[in-house]
Structures are given as structure tokens and as C-alpha cells.
Amino acid sequence: MSEERSSVWGKSNITLPLQYAALVNGIAVHSMDFDDTWHPATHPSGAVLPALLALVEALPSRTSGLDLLLAFNVGIEVQGRLMRFSREAHNIPERFHPPSVVGVMGSAAASAKLLGLSPTQCIHALAIAASSAGAPLANAATQTKPLHIGNAARRGLEAAQLAQIGLEGNPAILDLDRGFGVYYKDYSPSAMPDSASSGFKWILEDQDVAVKSIPAHLGMHWVVDAALAARGKLVKADRNFDLRHIRHITLRVPPSKYIDCSSPATEHQARHSFQFNACSALLDDKVTVSSFSEAQISRPALKELLSRVTVETPEDNRPSFDEMYCEVEVETVEGQSYTARCDTFYGHWKKPLSHKDLVDKFRVNASSVLCTEGVEGTIDVIGNIERVSECSILGSYLRMTHEQ
Known part of the structure; x- marks a missing residue:
């Protein structure tokens, strides 16, 4: 062999x-x-x-x-x-x-x-x-x-x-x-x-x-969901609010040294930064694949927001994927405060993605490399895997690129 x-x-x-x-x-x-x-x-x-x-x-x-x-x-x-x-x-x-x-x-x-x-x-x-x-x-x-x-x-x-x-x-x-x-x-x-x-x-x-x-360390999903919810409260209170008027951001997360990165300089550091993911969610109202590009990471507005973040690790917030939570508190220059907490993010085993969202995730990512036949063929084979008689066909679909 x-x-x-x-x-x-x-x-x-x-x-x-x-x-x-x-x-x-x-x-x-x-x-x-x-x-x-x-x-x-x-x-x-x-x-x-x-x-x-x-x-x-x-x-x-x-x-x-x-x-x-x-x-x-x-x-x-x-x-x-x-x-x-x-x-x-x-x-x-x-x-x-x-x-x-x-x-x-x-x-x-x-x-x-x-x-x-x-x-x-x-x-x-x-x-x-x-x-x-x-x-x-x-x-x-x-x-x-x-x-x-x-x-x-x-x-x-x-x-x-x-x-x-x-x-x-x-x-x-x-x-x-x-x-x-x-x-x-x-x-x-x-x-x-x-x-x-x-x-x-x-x-x-x-x-x-x-x-x-989102393409980031699992812990980031809690903080992103909490940040999006806090942003929603802020915008609901003032639809014309300018994010430059945020005075301070507090993240309450479990202790974990390798995902506490206050000033990420690379995409891999950004994927492991509570601070980056929370600020990206607050700034853009979403976190996507493109959020981790060099251009997005180096934005002055994002760096300014990062400078206003404090991380706290409450004693009751254990570093356990079963028990942890993330809380985001946003304080404005006017003295108002908006707080949201995530105990279970969408995609967690207690709150799983729908089959449609799972397939859509694959389709969006794979289509950047594979042609339509390759993407849909792979989805079909995996969806019917128990009835497939010859699995080598997967390799054929995974080679069907836009180059062909």
C-alpha cells in the first residue's frame, strides 16, 4: 500500500x-x-x-x-x-x-x-x-x-x-x-x-x-452570543447610537489563559480571544469567516473598542463546557449600562444547529473551493451514507473544484 x-x-x-x-x-x-x-x-x-x-x-x-x-x-x-x-x-x-x-x-x-x-x-x-x-x-x-x-x-x-x-x-x-x-x-x-x-x-x-x-475556539461562541444580545439592547434603546460612544466593556468569562488575548495580531490569535470576538460582534452585529481577515483585525475602530475592554473571571464561572457562561456589559459615555448573558449558545449540544443550518454551513464553506456538483454530490453521499456501496466516490466529489 x-x-x-x-x-x-x-x-x-x-x-x-x-x-x-x-x-x-x-x-x-x-x-x-x-x-x-x-x-x-x-x-x-x-x-x-x-x-x-x-x-x-x-x-x-x-x-x-x-x-x-x-x-x-x-x-x-x-x-x-x-x-x-x-x-x-x-x-x-x-x-x-x-x-x-x-x-x-x-x-x-x-x-x-x-x-x-x-x-x-x-x-x-x-x-x-x-x-x-x-x-x-x-x-x-x-x-x-x-x-x-x-x-x-x-x-x-x-x-x-x-x-x-x-x-x-x-x-x-x-x-x-x-x-x-x-x-x-x-x-x-x-x-x-x-x-x-x-x-x-x-x-x-x-x-x-x-x-x-463561527470559525473560532468554542468558548468564543458564548461571548459572541452575549455580545450580540447586549448590542441588541443598546440599539433598541437608541437606534441612532454611535458605537464610538461606548465608554467601557466588561466581559465576565471563565478563567482560561490561552483564550484571553487582549490585542490579537493574527487570525489565529483572534480566533482565541474573548476580547476580539466580543468587540467584533458589537461593531459588526455578526462574526463570520471574514471577521478574522487581516483587514478586519487591523481596523482602527476595532482596536479602539478593544482598548476599552476589561475581563473578569467570577468564582462561579468554572472553565467547563457544561457549566460556563459569558456575560457582556456595555457602558456608554452617558452612563447607561446594557448587559446580556449566554449560558448556552446556538450550536451547543444542549441547543444544536438545525439540519438545515448544518448543511448550509457546509455548502457556504465548501462552495468557495468546490464546484456545485462537488458540493451537492458530497452532501448527497453523506446524507445517504448507510446506503452507499462504494465510498471512494467521496474522493471524486471532493476533487471537483472550480479549476476543472
Whole structure:
């Protein structure tokens, strides 16, 4: 399989060896921080899907939609179970970017399933993958962060392929503090019930998934919704209000150092800044893909608004995607105050996007690269995935660009 090649999504004439196709497509998935996320806190799909679609194009036998879906679910399931072995991992992370830790394991498990590896080979695939896990959280809000997803997809796929040809690792890797436990200070693994017993249940059935409506860190969605609501109150009180008359803005958010950026200079810093996202919402009455362009970030009006922001972290506002809230208070030079709070943003697992909005999100973003046939073909295949007999058609649609 080393000579096999797979598609680079959105490029009509470029193919790469499987591992590098998984790497490039994984980076693309997370390039705008616009991919799905969940609780426990990780980005599960970007680490798994690029590896599986690379394999689908290379396997000599047909891969059905059900085959792909099962392997994908295995990859998501493994990530969820591993994150439940640590309370530290379960909420907003402290040291490691979660997809770099559990994503590579999910990619390895999914790839092993699609390759049809034996149980012993699967164990070794996970052990091999564990030696490629981990990336420091300090690289969040930089251009390197999307590389974490790409590496997870690539290294997991490689681990499964290496196990397939006989490479072995420590079969107890998931049970040891000096094994997978090195990534979490409170690592406490538990045994999974045997699949034949009545005690087995897919945690995927109860998994919480969020689909973002803006291309930014998940925490930004709370502050954007609160800022838009506060702006609405202000404009309702005075339709002719000039935002230059805002004297002060107070953000009450959970403590989290890597998403508290008072003066973002790059798009990646902006995607991880409570201050930037709140001020963009106040200034423009929306936050979109274009909000993170260099021209928008460098606007004098935005910088002026940023200079008036104070961040507070109330004791009752815990850094937990289940419990956190964001509150925005806008004070005017006339002494008036307008406050709004968001406990659950639109797109949160407790308040999910409608199917129409989900499809519209894909259509808007994909159409910037793919032609209409590619966009609509992809939507159709995914919508009917359980009845698809040959999944390699996805690669064909994902190569249908405007260049053709």
C-alpha cells in the first residue's frame, strides 16, 4: 500500500501518499477552528475522517458506507473513552491540546478497523500511536495548532499500517501511568465491558457534540452570543447610537489563559480571544469567516473598542463546557449600562444547529473551493451514507473544484 495515493480535498489534480494526504486534509479540517467539537473537549472528526478517506481510495476492495461509518464511530468512541479516564481531560485542557493526545488514538483505531486488523494487531496499533501523541497547548492560537489535527490523522494511520506488517508496542500502554497516563495528572483507566456481555454500551450514543457557527475556539461562541444580545439592547434603546460612544466593556468569562488575548495580531490569535470576538460582534452585529481577515483585525475602530475592554473571571464561572457562561456589559459615555448573558449558545449540544443550518454551513464553506456538483454530490453521499456501496466516490466529489 506504500505506493498508493489519495486525494487532497479541494485540489483537482493533486494526490499524495496516504499518510501525507491524511496530514494535509487533517490540517485543512482544523485550519479555521471551524470543525466539530464535543464534550469531553476535543475535535474528534478531523483526526479520524482524513485517515479513513485516504484508506478508502487505496483499499483493493470496495468500502461501503456502513463500513466507513462503523470505522468512523470506532475512532470517535475510542477518543471519548480515553478522555473519560481523566477529569483534567474532560473539561477545558491544561497542558496538552486534546486532539493531539486522543485524536491519534482514534485515528489508529478507526484505521485498524477499516484495515480489518486482528485484536492483537489493534492493540499494537494503539501502542504505536501512543508514541506519537501529545502537543503542548502553548501552540494554540498559532499556525501550528491545525498541524496537531493533521499529525493525529497521519500518525494514527501509520500506526495501523505498521501494526499490520508486524510492528509491536507495549500491549498495556493504556493501563500504565508511564504509558498513556503521562498525558494527564489524574489518569485513571477503567476496563471496558466485554462486547459480548450485557454491560457493553457505546458511549457514542450519549456523546455531546457541538457544531460551530463561527470559525473560532468554542468558548468564543458564548461571548459572541452575549455580545450580540447586549448590542441588541443598546440599539433598541437608541437606534441612532454611535458605537464610538461606548465608554467601557466588561466581559465576565471563565478563567482560561490561552483564550484571553487582549490585542490579537493574527487570525489565529483572534480566533482565541474573548476580547476580539466580543468587540467584533458589537461593531459588526455578526462574526463570520471574514471577521478574522487581516483587514478586519487591523481596523482602527476595532482596536479602539478593544482598548476599552476589561475581563473578569467570577468564582462561579468554572472553565467547563457544561457549566460556563459569558456575560457582556456595555457602558456608554452617558452612563447607561446594557448587559446580556449566554449560558448556552446556538450550536451547543444542549441547543444544536438545525439540519438545515448544518448543511448550509457546509455548502457556504465548501462552495468557495468546490464546484456545485462537488458540493451537492458530497452532501448527497453523506446524507445517504448507510446506503452507499462504494465510498471512494467521496474522493471524486471532493476533487471537483472550480479549476476543472
